Amino acid sequence: MPDHPSAPVPTHDGVPGLSRRTALAGLGAGALFVLGGCRLGPDDEVDGATEQQRDADESLVDRARADVGAVRLLAERTGRRHVGLSPAMTPLVSLHDEHLRVLGGTAAVVTSPAVARRGPRALADVRTAEVRLQARLAAHAANATSGRLARALASMSAAVAQHVAVFPEPAEGPA
Amino acid sequence: MSTPALQETLAAEHAAVWVYALLGGQASEDDALFDDMEHAYEVHRERRDHLVAVLTDLGETPVAAEIGYQVGATRTKGRLLAVARQTEERCAATYADLVARSAGDERTWAVAALTDAAVRQLRFRGSPETFPGARELTDR
Numbered sequence: 001m002p003d004h005p006s007a008p009v010p011t012h013d014g015v016p017g018l019s020r021r022t023a024l025a026g027l028g029a030g031a032l033f034v035l036g037g038c039r040l041g042p043d044d045e046v047d048g049a050t051e052q053q054r055d056a057d058e059s060l061v062d063r064a065r066a067d068v069g070a071v072r073l074l075a076e077r078t079g080r081r082h083v084g085l086s087p088a089m090t091p092l093v094s095l096h097d098e099h100l101r102v103l104g105g106t107a108a109v110v111t112s113p114a115v116a117r118r119g120p121r122a123l124a125d126v127r128t129a130e131v132r133l134q135a136r137l138a139a140h141a142a143n144a145t146s147g148r149l150a151r152a153l154a155s156m157s158a159a160v161a162q163h164v165a166v167f168p169e170p171a172e173g174p175a
Numbered sequence: 176m177s178t179p180a181l182q183e184t185l186a187a188e189h190a191a192v193w194v195y196a197l198l199g200g201q202a203s204e205d206d207a208l209f210d211d212m213e214h215a216y217e218v219h220r221e222r223r224d225h226l227v228a229v230l231t232d233l234g235e236t237p238v239a240a241e242i243g244y245q246v247g248a249t250r251t252k253g254r255l256l257a258v259a260r261q262t263e264e265r266c267a268a269t270y271a272d273l274v275a276r277s278a279g280d281e282r283t284w285a286v287a288a289l290t291d292a293a294v295r296q297l298r299f300r301g302s303p304e305t306f307p308g309a310r311e312l313t314d315r
Contacts (some may be wrong), residue, residue: 013188051237091303098305138290141312142283154274154286154307158267162303165294 053145063139064153065100065107071126071133072096074113078122081115085123088168092130095163098155120170127167134160177276181230182238184285185301187269188223189240193261195219208252211298212259218295219266222288254308260299264307267292271308 049057074095079089100106113129116122137157144150201207230237246258246293271288274282293307306312 067245095303095305098313102306118234134290138286141286147277150282151271152277152288152306152307152312154289155271155312156307157286158290158307159303159305161290162307165297166303172278 030067032064041094049145053126057145057149060140060144061103061149062107064137064156065103065105066104066139067133067136068096068099068156069107070105070111070113072100075126077113077115078126080105082122083128085119088123089126090162092126092163095159099159102152102156127164127170130164130167134164177273178230178233178235180273180276181226181233181281184234184273185186185223185230186214186228186238187266188219188221189238191219191246191262191266192216192223193240193244194246194258197246198249198255198259202252202255205252209256215259215263215295218291225284231250256299260296260301263292263296263301264297267296267308268310 053117075089076091077097079086079093117123137153137160139154141157142152144153181266188246195212198210199212202212204256226239247254249258262294265288270285270312273285274289289308293304296304296307304313
């Protein structure tokens with residue numbers, strides 16, 4: 001499949017986009033949590049959250065979706081461009097799809113990721129992007145007002161860390 | 176700050192310290208496995224001590240360890256690894272709950288502990304998960 005690294009990518013296939021008002025509606029079976037919709041689960045510490053705090057969490061979810069979406073797109077394109085790397089990319093794409101689902105769907109990825117021509121370099125780039133994503137999700141978890149949102153983001157960060165831990169090492173030699 | 180959440184996490188750390196002390200003794204003939212158990216023991220002991228200090232600073236009485244914990248048979252390497260993996264999985268779930276019920280430095284601490292427990296599971300034949308510590312979010 002041809003790559004179009006300069007083209008903006010509004011969404012990716014496979015994960016339906018949802019409005020951010022319904023983001024995190026899937027947090028917990030039977031949970032009442034609807035981000036920004038003023039309905040919160042009984043054990044959520046933001047029961048008394050202000051509108052400003054809810055808006056901050058909505059913005060945080062938007063940033064998390066954009067972060068995950070960008071790295072997902074890089075992994076997907078890397079697997080397409082370097083077929084030999086596809087087995088390493090597939091679990092990452094699936095992971096990010098699941099995380100995007102819980103975050104409420106895709107976000108517009110305005111900057112299309114460039115995939116390196118050489119496989120080892122492309123592999124290293126994905127690893128670097130995943131490591132950064134893990135740190136960003138951890139930071140988002142720390143900054144969330146909602147406890148449930150923080151827990152979900154922390155778990156996503158831990159999942160990315162797990163996948164990085166089993167990620168193949170780039171081959172020796174110049175990238 | 177949720178004192179009950181901190182106490183629940185401390186209770187989990189007491190259990191982990193006890194379990195790894197047991198597993199370390201059982202793994203003494205396998206250097207690599209022993210090192211993993213020993214390192215896990217040290218990590219959980221440090222976390223236990225941290226939580227005791229936090230609770231004490233809050234004016235609370237830290238929950239005490241149980242006299243013992245049920246872990247089942249640990250005669251084979253496979254069982255040792257399984258018990259260690261389950262210990263990390265349970266700790267991960269506890270840290271995830273602490274993330275939800277804390278703020279500031281304690282939440283940051285819990286996020287780091289969750290990540291560490293998730294990655295440590297892999298050393299005990301665990302597999303990467305989609306939502307470590309929060310499995311109810313998977314496939315919904």
